[in-house]
Amino acid sequence: MDLREFLSGLRSAGMLRFVNDELDINYEIPYVITKFDKGPTLEFTNVRGFRDTHVVGNIVNTRNKVYRALGVKTDVEFYRRLLWAEEVAPSYRPGETNNVVYDPLPSVDLTKLPIPRYFELEPGPCLTSAVVVGMDTKENVLNASIHRLTPIGPDRFVIRLVPRHLYRIYMRNREIGKDTPISISWGLHPAILVAAASSPSFGTFELNMANALLNGSLKVKSLDNGVPAPAHAEVVMEGYISARETTKEGPCMDVLGTYDEVREQPVVRITRIYVRRDGPLIAQALVAGYSEHKLLMGIEKEAKIWQFVSNVVPEVKSVRLTDGGCGWLHAVVAIRKQSDGDPKNAIMAAFAAHPSLKYVVVVDDDINIDDPSEVEWAMATRFRADEDLVLIKYARGSTLDPVAIDPLQGITTKMGIDATRPISSDISRFRKGVIPASLDPDKLRIE
Numbered sequence: 001m002d003l004r005e006f007l008s009g010l011r012s013a014g015m016l017r018f019v020n021d022e023l024d025i026n027y028e029i030p031y032v033i034t035k036f037d038k039g040p041t042l043e044f045t046n047v048r049g050f051r052d053t054h055v056v057g058n059i060v061n062t063r064n065k066v067y068r069a070l071g072v073k074t075d076v077e078f079y080r081r082l083l084w085a086e087e088v089a090p091s092y093r094p095g096e097t098n099n100v101v102y103d104p105l106p107s108v109d110l111t112k113l114p115i116p117r118y119f120e121l122e123p124g125p126c127l128t129s130a131v132v133v134g135m136d137t138k139e140n141v142l143n144a145s146i147h148r149l150t151p152i153g154p155d156r157f158v159i160r161l162v163p164r165h166l167y168r169i170y171m172r173n174r175e176i177g178k179d180t181p182i183s184i185s186w187g188l189h190p191a192i193l194v195a196a197a198s199s200p201s202f203g204t205f206e207l208n209m210a211n212a213l214l215n216g217s218l219k220v221k222s223l224d225n226g227v228p229a230p231a232h233a234e235v236v237m238e239g240y241i242s243a244r245e246t247t248k249e250g251p252c253m254d255v256l257g258t259y260d261e262v263r264e265q266p267v268v269r270i271t272r273i274y275v276r277r278d279g280p281l282i283a284q285a286l287v288a289g290y291s292e293h294k295l296l297m298g299i300e301k302e303a304k305i306w307q308f309v310s311n312v313v314p315e316v317k318s319v320r321l322t323d324g325g326c327g328w329l330h331a332v333v334a335i336r337k338q339s340d341g342d343p344k345n346a347i348m349a350a351f352a353a354h355p356s357l358k359y360v361v362v363v364d365d366d367i368n369i370d371d372p373s374e375v376e377w378a379m380a381t382r383f384r385a386d387e388d389l390v391l392i393k394y395a396r397g398s399t400l401d402p403v404a405i406d407p408l409q410g411i412t413t414k415m416g417i418d419a420t421r422p423i424s425s426d427i428s429r430f431r432k433g434v435i436p437a438s439l440d441p442d443k444l445r446i447e
């Protein structure tokens with residue numbers, strides 16, 4: 001399964017529309033994508049200045065499409081499948097092949113690639129949906145993750161490295177004076193994107209996880225620098241993260257919909273570009289701060305929160321990283337509690353599961369956590385700040401948080417809210433009002 005097959009499945013299911021007007025990849029296509037933020041997948045067939053190229057946006061901008069990509073139907077099925085893939089990843093190493101769909105370009109020139117330009121204050125075009133595989137040259141540890149890459153020359157990017165696994169690999173290589181060999185793959189089946197956006201423990205290779213999610217069908221090619229890349233990507237680049245060279249990165253839009261800080265970040269040197277040529281090249285545009293970005297970043301964290309909270313509370317119905325909380329900073333967890341102390345433990349478990357989380361509300365399982373008004377209703381009727389509020393000062397949060405105490409380290413204050421009704425009290429005081437009638441109002445003759 002590659003991106004093209006996934007897109008054709010969406011088209012057959014009526015979930016993908018073609019846009020045939022001539023549009024520019026600079027601002028125009030991203031703008032249209034944001035106007036259909038929770039809508040259909042859009043395939044732009046007439047991209048100004050780029051022949052034989054389509055741009056696709058909103059490929060997994062809804063929960064439904066993510067679940068479709070992973071072959072699951074319900075939240076709990078999704079949590080179990082993703083956690084299973086993290087667990088079994090070591091025994092799902094993808095097979096190696098030289099039978100790839102892409103060919104090398106005669107020369108390296110990033111300006112020839114259809115990399116979109118998104119937001120007004122950004123310094124230029126930005127690659128927001130590519131998977132970077134990096135290798136620890138000493139231990140041969142591999143890691144796959146998604147990073148913002150801004151071209152700064154025909155063969156150079158600057159890469160935003162959050163202090164996580166690729167950063168650790170880069171630091172370990174740097175300590176012995178080595179550049180970090182990488183592959184950058186763009187235009188991938190969403191299962192690979194979901195895996196790369198996941199955080200299994202260091203040493204678990206996310207492409208193995210993707211292979212498990214794809215039922216063992218993923219194939220990889222080893223590039224000349226020794227790093228694997230998926231054999232069915234639209235574009236693959238081979239290169240190195242420089243151990244010495246850094247430059248300013250940003251200002252670039254992040255998942256919060258605000259401009260991330262400008263930081264000194266490592267430079268990437270590209271040594272080869274491979275491009276798919278069988279039919280139009282499919283370039284994936286992903287607009288930072290919109291639904292696809294939020295879902296890809298947050299959805300694995302929902303599974304992790306579900307897992308961690310399930311360790312302390314027997315029944316966890318569902319978890320949402322909320323839209324207003326940017327799919328990253330705010331969560332709602334619906335539980336069926338057995339003790340009035342359960343929600344506090346659930347709050348602690350949620351913070352342990354997702355270090356960037358800043359605010360979590362725990363509700364009973366009669367609350368629809370997809371409806372922000374119902375969640376607020378639970379807070380209005382089941383929460384009292386003197387005993388149901390947890391504040392944790394000076395904890396590790398997100399490096400993106402504009403009000404962090406220390407933005408470099410992402411240190412902030414966290415808040416947990418127990419909006420569940422007390423077990424001991426009269427349940428009827430907390431029940432939602434129901435009118436016992438079963439007629440269909442849509443069938444009434446209302447003039």
Ligand SMILES: C/C(=C\C(=O)O)CCOP(=O)(O)O
Pocket residue numbers: 148160162253254255256260288356397398399400410
């Ligand atoms: C750089 C990040 C997201 C983005 O660019 O939108 C990830 C931030 O991760 P934290 O661990 O929350 O700092």
Ligand SMILES: [Mn+2]
Pocket residue numbers: 143144165198199200201202203204206
């Ligand atoms: Mn990792």
